[in-house]
Every structure is written in C-alpha cells, then in structure tokens.
Amino acid sequence: MTETDTQPLIFEFTGNRLCLDFTNTIHDRAGTPRELLRSYSDLLAWGKQAHLLTEAEAQRLGQKANRHKTEAEAVLREAIALRETIYHICEAIATGTAPTESDLNAFNDMLAHVMTHACLQPQGNDFIWEWRHKEHTLDSILWPVVRSAADVLTSEDRENVRVCAADDCNWLFLDTSKNHSRRWCDMKSCGNRAKVRKHYSHKKQPAT
Numbered sequence: 104m105t106e107t108d109t110q111p112l113i114f115e116f117t118g119n120r121l122c123l124d125f126t127n128t129i130h131d132r133a134g135t136p137r138e139l140l141r142s143y144s145d146l147l148a149w150g151k152q153a154h155l156l157t158e159a160e161a162q163r164l165g166q167k168a169n170r171h172k173t174e175a176e177a178v179l180r181e182a183i184a185l186r187e188t189i190y191h192i193c194e195a196i197a198t199g200t201a202p203t204e205s206d207l208n209a210f211n212d213m214l215a216h217v218m219t220h221a222c223l224q225p226q227g228n229d230f231i232w233e234w235r236h237k238e239h240t241l242d243s244i245l246w247p248v249v250r251s252a253a254d255v256l257t258s259e260d261r262e263n264v265r266v267c268a269a270d271d272c273n274w275l276f277l278d279t280s281k282n283h284s285r286r287w288c289d290m291k292s293c294g295n296r297a298k299v300r301k302h303y304s305h306k307k308q309p310a311t
C-alpha cells in the first residue's frame with residue numbers, strides 16, 4: 104500500500120533527545136531523502152507522538168490551522184528550516200567541525216523568538232519551564248524543540264551526539280551507551296542492514 108497524505112505517520116524516536124528526534128523526521132537523508140513532515144497535521148502527529156501535545160491540544164491547533172491555512176503552511180516551512188538548522192549544527196558537532204555562522208545566526212534568531220514565550224510555573228516546591236499561549240499559537244510545537252537543542256548544545260550531551268553509521272541514513276542520536284560505542288540510530292533497522300551487508304561482502308567470492 105502506498106502512503107497518502109491522509110495516512111497518519113508513525114514517527115521514530117531513537118534520538119534520545121527531543122531536538123535530535125525532530126531532525127530525524129526525514130528518511131534516508133544521505134540516500135534518497137523522503138520527507139516525513141508533509142503537512143501541518145504531520146507536525147501535529149509528531150508532537151502528539153513526542154508527548155508534546157495532548158489529543159485535545161492537537162485538535163485545537165488542527166482546527167486553528169484549518170482556519171488559517173497560509174499561516175499553517177508558513178509554520179511547516181519554518182519547522183523544516185529549523186530542523187535543517189539544528190541538523191547542520193549537531194552534525195557539525197558530531198563530526199568535530201565548527202557549525203557555520205549562518206546556521207548559528209538562524210538558530211539564535213529562533214531562540215530569541217521562542218524565549219519570549221518561556222515562563223516558569225510552580226510545581227510543588229519546584230518550578231518547571233512552561234510556555235505562554237502555547238495552545239493558541241501554531242508554531243508552539245517548535246518551542247520545546249528549540250529549547251531542547253539549546254540544552255544539548257550547552258551541556259555535556261554535546262560530546263555524545265552521533266550520526267548514524269548506515270550509509271544512507273545520517274540520523275542523529277545521543278549515544279548514552281556505557282562505553283559510548285553506539286553506531287546506529289536503531290539496531291533493528293540500520294544496525295541489521297549494516298550487518299547483513301557485511302555478511303554478504305564477506306561471502307562474496309573474488310572474481311575469476
């Protein structure tokens with residue numbers, strides 16, 4: 104069966120950090136890329152599966168998006184631009200190179216915007232980060248993603264961001280394994296593919 108725009112996608116969350124999972128909303132980055140965020144409702148589906156939105160919140164945003172189609176399309180474009188910016192910065196970090204100034208500027212512009220919505224909310228004796236007006240703002244789904252990226256980049260997590268070793272994948276993940284030896288975004292898919300390929304290349308007979 105082929106995928107249609109109406110079929111809800113099942114996203115994968117193998118990145119160990121929200122911002123890295125968000126960069127993995129495109130398949131086979133280094134091969135023949137397949138976009139998974141094809142509409143604003145895909146973005147909402149991702150938000151629900153990432154536990155950023157409840158069903159009711161997603162419904163409210165979906166209804167608003169239906170009333171403001173141009174705005175929703177703009178948010179989708181913004182989401183993809185943000186995703187690529189975070190990807191470029193994290194991929195640079197993971198491969199030991201410096202992120203470009205234009206990526207950092209783009210990220211910081213977004214961060215400045217997002218932080219205007221940030222607030223602290225008491226929870227018991229503690230405070231937690233919350234977001235003002237999140238239920239009425241179409242791009243609110245991106246705010247926690249931006250904060251997650253800022254957290255990764257300003258913490259020790261930065262050292263453990265990795266790019267999946269499978270040729271065509273290039274998904275990002277945080278290596279939380281004990282000896283920092285995780286190589287694939289997902290052992291079941293990319294890890295197995297690599298193993299199978301290695302197995303066959305070992306079996307290949309030299310040409311006569």
Ligand SMILES: [Zn+2]
Pocket residue numbers: 267268269272273274287288289293
């Ligand atoms: Zn992979």
